[in-house]
Amino acid sequence: MNKFLSFAALTAGLTLSVAASAQEQATTASSNGSYRPIPNSDIMFRKTIWRAIDLREKQNKPMFAEGKEISRVILDAVKRGELQAYKNDSLTSTFSSSEVASNMSFVEASAGLSDEEKAAGFSDSDLGGGDDGWGAPAKKGKGKTAAKAAPAAPPSYEYRPKDIYQMEMKEDMIFDKKRSRMYHDIKCITLLVPSTLGSNTSGIEKPIGTFKYSDLVRVFRANPDKAIWFNPQNDAQHKNLADAFELWLFNSYIVKVSNPNDARLDEIYGGQQQGILASQQAAADLIEYEYNLWSF
Numbered sequence: 001m002n003k004f005l006s007f008a009a010l011t012a013g014l015t016l017s018v019a020a021s022a023q024e025q026a027t028t029a030s031s032n033g034s035y036r037p038i039p040n041s042d043i044m045f046r047k048t049i050w051r052a053i054d055l056r057e058k059q060n061k062p063m064f065a066e067g068k069e070i071s072r073v074i075l076d077a078v079k080r081g082e083l084q085a086y087k088n089d090s091l092t093s094t095f096s097s098s099e100v101a102s103n104m105s106f107v108e109a110s111a112g113l114s115d116e117e118k119a120a121g122f123s124d125s126d127l128g129g130g131d132d133g134w135g136a137p138a139k140k141g142k143g144k145t146a147a148k149a150a151p152a153a154p155p156s157y158e159y160r161p162k163d164i165y166q167m168e169m170k171e172d173m174i175f176d177k178k179r180s181r182m183y184h185d186i187k188c189i190t191l192l193v194p195s196t197l198g199s200n201t202s203g204i205e206k207p208i209g210t211f212k213y214s215d216l217v218r219v220f221r222a223n224p225d226k227a228i229w230f231n232p233q234n235d236a237q238h239k240n241l242a243d244a245f246e247l248w249l250f251n252s253y254i255v256k257v258s259n260p261n262d263a264r265l266d267e268i269y270g271g272q273q274q275g276i277l278a279s280q281q282a283a284a285d286l287i288e289y290e291y292n293l294w295s296f
Contacts, residue, residue, distance in 0.1 A: 033091055033187045033212030034172075044177035045293075047286070048170065050089075050264075051252035055165040059251040063244060064165065065230035070241060071191055072161035073227045074211060075104060077219045085209030089170045089188050095209050103208040105158050106199045159193060166192040166205060169252065173286060175293060182290045186213040186245060217242045254279040 055064040055071070063070045077083035078100050085095040095103070172185040193206040200206065220227035220242040229244035231237045244250065255275070256264045265282070266275025 033214050034185050035214045035217050036185070038174055038176055038183060038185060042176050042178040043174055045173075045175040045289070047173045048258040049173055049254055049282075049286075050256035051169045051171065052255045053167040053169060053250060053252045055167065057251050059249075062230040062232065063241065063250060064162075065228065068226060068228045068230060069161040069164075070167075070227075071164035073219070073223065073241065074191060074216070075100070075161070075164075075208075076226075077223070078209070082222070083211060083215055083219050085211060086188070087210065088207070089190060089210050091188060091210065091212060100209050101158075103206070104164070104193070105156050106201075107156050157199075159197075159199070163197055163199070164191055164193065164208065166194040168192060168255070175290065184248065188212055189216060213245075217245075254282045257282050 053060060055061070055069070074083065078085055078097055081097065085097075085100045087093045087095055168190045170187045170190075172187065174183045174185050175181070176183055188210050190210040191208040193200050193208060195203055195205045220240055224240055227241040229239040229241055229249060231239065239247075239249070253276070254265065259268070261268075264275065265278040266272050269275055269278045
């Protein structure tokens with residue numbers, strides 16, 4: 001009888017342990033976007049890192065092939081309602097599809113009047129249609145003076161997928177003590193309107209939306225004919241974008257490492273050039289840390 005009770009207690013304990021572990025992983029995945037979450041009990045070292053990815057770079061062009069751009073795949077999934085966009089990498093507040101559409105659009109600047117037209121006596125009020133452009137009253141309709149037309153709103157256009165060539169990726173670099181190896185645990189990816197784009201009159205990078213990596217993997221797997229990493233050497237060996245991230249088939253550079261002030265490297269070191277040097281140093285420090293773990 002005692003043996004039976006002991007066995008039952010052991011079985012119940014193992015069941016609760018497995019359930020707790022599964023719950024821990026599920027909670028982690030759903031809250032921070034991790035596709036393969038690592039239990040906290042297995043983590044010996046963790047550092048959160050933000051990386052910039054320029055899709056125009058040679059190593060990144062397979063993700064940016066004509067008609068198969070990763071930006072196109074992501075934004076089309078948002079339009080179809082297959083993918084949720086978030087406002088930032090905290091992944092707590094969401095964008096609606098209309099807000100994402102607004103973020104990926106720009107308004108064409110109004111041409112206004114040229115210097116020659118102003119010298120000829122025209123004014124900005126003439127653009128509204130209050131007169132015929134030469135000082136004469138506007139035409140009358142049905143015995144009443146036609147109302148002055150309101151200035152037409154400048155047209156709005158959507159950025160092309162080729163215009164969205166800047167991304168930012170948030171990841172945790174984790175040393176798993178159970179498997180004795182370092183992992184890149186990607187959390188989310190943000191699409192950005194580049195600051196250098198001519199139509200981006202703000203002159204700064206503008207986020208379109210942030211997407212959980214676990215959601216992106218699901219979308220990539222569900223659309224194998226569109227979510228393609230293009231293999232320029234062999235058309236029979238194109239890969240899914242999910243596999244490309246898993247195999248780290250892209251180039252990036254570090255722009256921020258977790259710190260008390262939540263500051264980017266260029267802010268900490270006082271300039272873009274110093275930030276690039278600090279990025280290279282941060283990458284070297286992480287490699288050295290992993291090497292030291294294996295040395296002792």
